[in-house]
Amino acid sequence: MPSDSARRSFDATRMYRSVVAQQGRVTLEADTNEAEEIRLAESRAELIDIIGPTGTPDEGFKISTPGNGTAFDFAIGQGTLYLGGVRVQSAPGLTYLTQQGSEWADYAATPSEIPAGKSPVKEIAYLRVEEQEVSAVEDPALREVALGGPDTAARRRMVQRVHRALMDGANCEEAMKTAVKKVSPALSFDPATTALISSAGLKVDFIPGAVTPPDPCQPTAKDGFLGADNQLIRVQTSDATHLLWGFDNASFLYRATVKSATTLQLESAPVDVYHNPANKQWAELLGTAVLLDPAASVAAAVGEAQAIAGYDIDGKIITLQSALVKTPVGARVFVRIWEGRVAFAGNPQIATDLVDHLGASTGLRIFTKGFTEPGDFWMIGVRPTTPDAIYPARLHAGFQPPDGPHRWATPLAEIAWKADLKSATIHDCRKPFDDLVELTKQKCCELKVSPGDDLQNVIAGRIELNASLGVYGLHVRFSNGVFRLDRPLVLKAPDVGGDLTVSGCGLGTRIVATTQETALVLYKWTTASVSDLSVEAVIADRGYSKKRPRPDSVPPEDADEFRHLGGALTLLRCKSASVERVVAGCGHGRRRAATCVTIRNNDDVPGDARVRSCDLRVGMRQTGVLLVNIRRATVDDNSVQLAPRTASIDGAILLGSLLGKELKVARALDAATGKDNGATWLGTILPIEGAENGRRAKRSVAAVVAQVMKGEAGPLDAAQIASMKEWLAGQKALVAGGQGIVVGGSVAQDVRILHNTIVQTAEGVRVGLSARGRRSDHVFADRVQIVGNTITTRLPEYERGAHAGIFVGNANCTTIRDNRVAGEEIRRMVSTTLQKTYEKYARAGNESSAIDWRKFYAWLGDGIRVWGVPGPMLLVSGNSTQHVDVGIRIVQVGDRPAVCLCEVTQNVAFDVLTAIQQHGTVTVAADNVSA
Helix, strand or coil: CCCHHHHHCCCCCCCCCCCCCCCCCCCCHHHHHHHHHHHHHHHHHHHHHHHCCEEECCCCCCEECCCCCCCCCCEECCEEEEECCEEEEECCCEECHHHHHCCCCCCCCCCCCCCCCCCCEEEEEEEEEEEEEECCCCCHHHECHHHCCCECCCEEEEEEEEEEEECCCCCHHHHHHHHHHHHCCCEEEECCCCEEEECCEEEEEECCCCCCCCCCCCCCCCCCCCCCCCEEEEEEEEECCEEEEECHHHCCEEEEEEEECCEEEECCCCCCHHHCCCCCCEEEEECEEEEEECCEEEECCCCEEEEEEEEECCCCEEEECCCCCCCCCCCEEEEEEECEEEECCCCCCCEEEEECCCCCEEEEEEEEECCCCCCCEEEEEECCCCCCCCECCHHHHCCECCCECCEEEEEEEEEEECCCCCCEEEEECCCECCCHHHHHCCCCEEEEECCCCCHHHHHHHHHHHHHHCCCCEEEEEECCEEEEECCCEEEECCCCCCEEEEECCHHHEEEEECCCCCCEEEECCCEEEEEEEEEEECCCCCCCCCCCCCCCCCCHHHHHHHCCCEEEEEEECCCEEEEEEEEEECCCCCCCCEEEEEEECECCECEEEEEECCEEEECECCEEEEEEEEEEEEEECCEEEECCCHHHCCHHHHHHHHHHHHHHHHHHHHHHHCCCCHHHHHCCCCCCCCCCCHHHHHHHHHHHHHHHHHCCCCCCCHHHHHHHHHHHHHHHCCCCEEEEEEEEEEEEEEEEEECCEEEEEEEEEEECCCCCCCCCCCCCEEEEEEECCEEEECCCCCCCCCCEEEEECCEEEEEEECCEEEECCCCCCCHHHHHHHHHHHHHCCCHHHHHHHHHHHCCCCEEEEEEECCCCEEEEECCEEECCCEEEEEEECCCCCCCCEEEEECCEEECCCEEEEEECCCEECCCCEEC
16 A cells, blocks of 8 residues: 555655665565655656756757658657656667657657648657556566566656657747647646646545434444455546546556457456456556567557446457447557546536446545646555545645656757758757766866856856865856847956866857947956857947946956957956957947957066967957967967948948048048039039038038938938938948957067958058057067968048058068958949049159049058068068059168068069069069069
């Protein structure tokens, strides 16, 4: 007889830990069962605490394509998966459809399981697990042949099946919840345990005894159990509206063959006459749910139930009162015998008496509420010696959820099928984890963070905790997902420094700064490494101010550190900094205000920096990589290009920048010609009179910007506004990033810029040092190598000043080798007028004036420019320049050192105004080519 605590499995109010055998006491099977229930419940709780609701250490249940070559089939990976503290395993070579061969013998394809029609189809695959008891009737191996073949104890088995449904939800978990609810409306999903919980409830009471006049010859009728022996009554749902109930826990199961629509032949006889099927009992025909081997299988949890009309002992034939509907003739089935069938009312006010097949009352009645899932069961213990007691007592005290079966579910993958119906784009919903051996063998601690975590406090708290334990290393792992930050996430080292590694799940990890130019800051670490994630800043805004104060995590004494040019990813005062396989982007701005990656140190404590294999998306007028005060710098194999968000550029910023340039040109024309022809110069785009008046010009620009961008009144008519907007749309397509790679500050010993691709920026590579406040001091980089880079520059209308694909300032030893630099040819506003002006001065032989006019619009910059005090060595070799004004320009300022090798050799220039131009003592070899 099961005890109260056994039925509750694990009762937190009692907190039983184990079963303790006592000397001289009888040990019952209930004690063994209760001990196992306590152990299993404790084990599940511990695994949930350690692993979480679900997780996998390998490829277990990983969904992939192709399956077995059939449309809409997918493969199910071999391995292990935990859900709700339960460990399940998938077999090798399994696909969705081949589950029918073993784990899903009663598989029936329905529209909700197999997608219909053609792609595109997006669906969710999820695992559903249900615990089920298996007897020796199902698995003959459980019989004890040494004792003549009796069955002893039953077993429990997990029935695990991968289901599918059309995607209906924002994410994996929501889609799975929806799918489960459609198939099983009575079940709800608990994300904390992955359990599927039935909403059904059952309460047991006694049938009130008849009230009779007092008679000394008759005993007073009492409420209670009326049976003659101890019983464990099982009440189980057969469908959404009916319950079957039986004595002996309904544990007697038989194999049988359906001989006709109303007859069944048992393969073995019942154990005794008392257990022979009888008239008005119920037979439940169960199909095969799981094939264990050719001789063994697991019966389905529920099946078709029919009332029994009679039983032929000699032929072992059961005759049914009604014909079978769902089970075909000739089918081999399992048969479970029940005492009776009653309605599942679902109404807590309606009582149902339990009356046996002979019409005798058990003295018990049940109440039900909610909705039930087929297979839900309750076990009721009763004894004639204590007829007024129910075991467990909670069934008498109030409505109780089912005792079983335990069910769990977890999403596996989102599947978006392609046109061939055999391949698909798959998003893995499983949650992987490392085993403790892998985790503990690492030299540093690890912290995994997820979207929704309080990142600043969680990470800072772990850094502080580690420091208190004498551990100064941390690996922060960002999980898959989008981390949106309304202020920079600052990871500051302990006072003694330390080692920090930050990593993610590749492009699956996105850290987005929503209101500032900086998303992630690593501050004052001895070594700092960032890899395998994406960092993005939405806007570009220089420094911090009263309106936008420094982050709360930055102490006041460090405030100045955060007032400089900020990168979406910033590493400050880290002695050794490494950024690898990172995708980083910065916002657009009217002036240089942000970078994708910034690594900066103080000039008195320079550091080392490595930026490798990164994809950098530069905003309008911004910078890709900025390295300041770096002793040894390596920037290798990176891609730098304009951020692909040109449509989001603020039109007012762009328009103001462009028109400001036009006004400058117009005023210069007026001054040169002595005429007020600014309006003529700008044509119908900007009709301004008196353009030489700076204040009036600014007011005119502001009026045009307000009219075009905000719809306010202004000087343009409708046609001009339309023309202006069309022109502005074209200009947006021609904006450019500011600089690709910049090395600055006042310290640089060994700079290596190798094999990068830089496109759509006004400048490619710039290496130039300076001492703040001391312009007359010459600050030298020691060794600079710029090798194997491909650079395509773009100079939009708004760019001013001199630009170069590669620029190097003062350096002792410079090598610029095997680079390709090209200017991007773009059509410029009113360039025809400028071209005529240029041609006029050129025909007159006034080359200097022609160049002066060219500056305003046709200036394409230099390919390679070296400008500064000459060092002992300069080698410019093997480079290609194209579509620039000057291919290679070298300007030496100051005296030549006593020992100096300055040579330009084996370079080629295509379509440039001047191939090589030098000022100073430079050897230009004859093997340079210009075409």
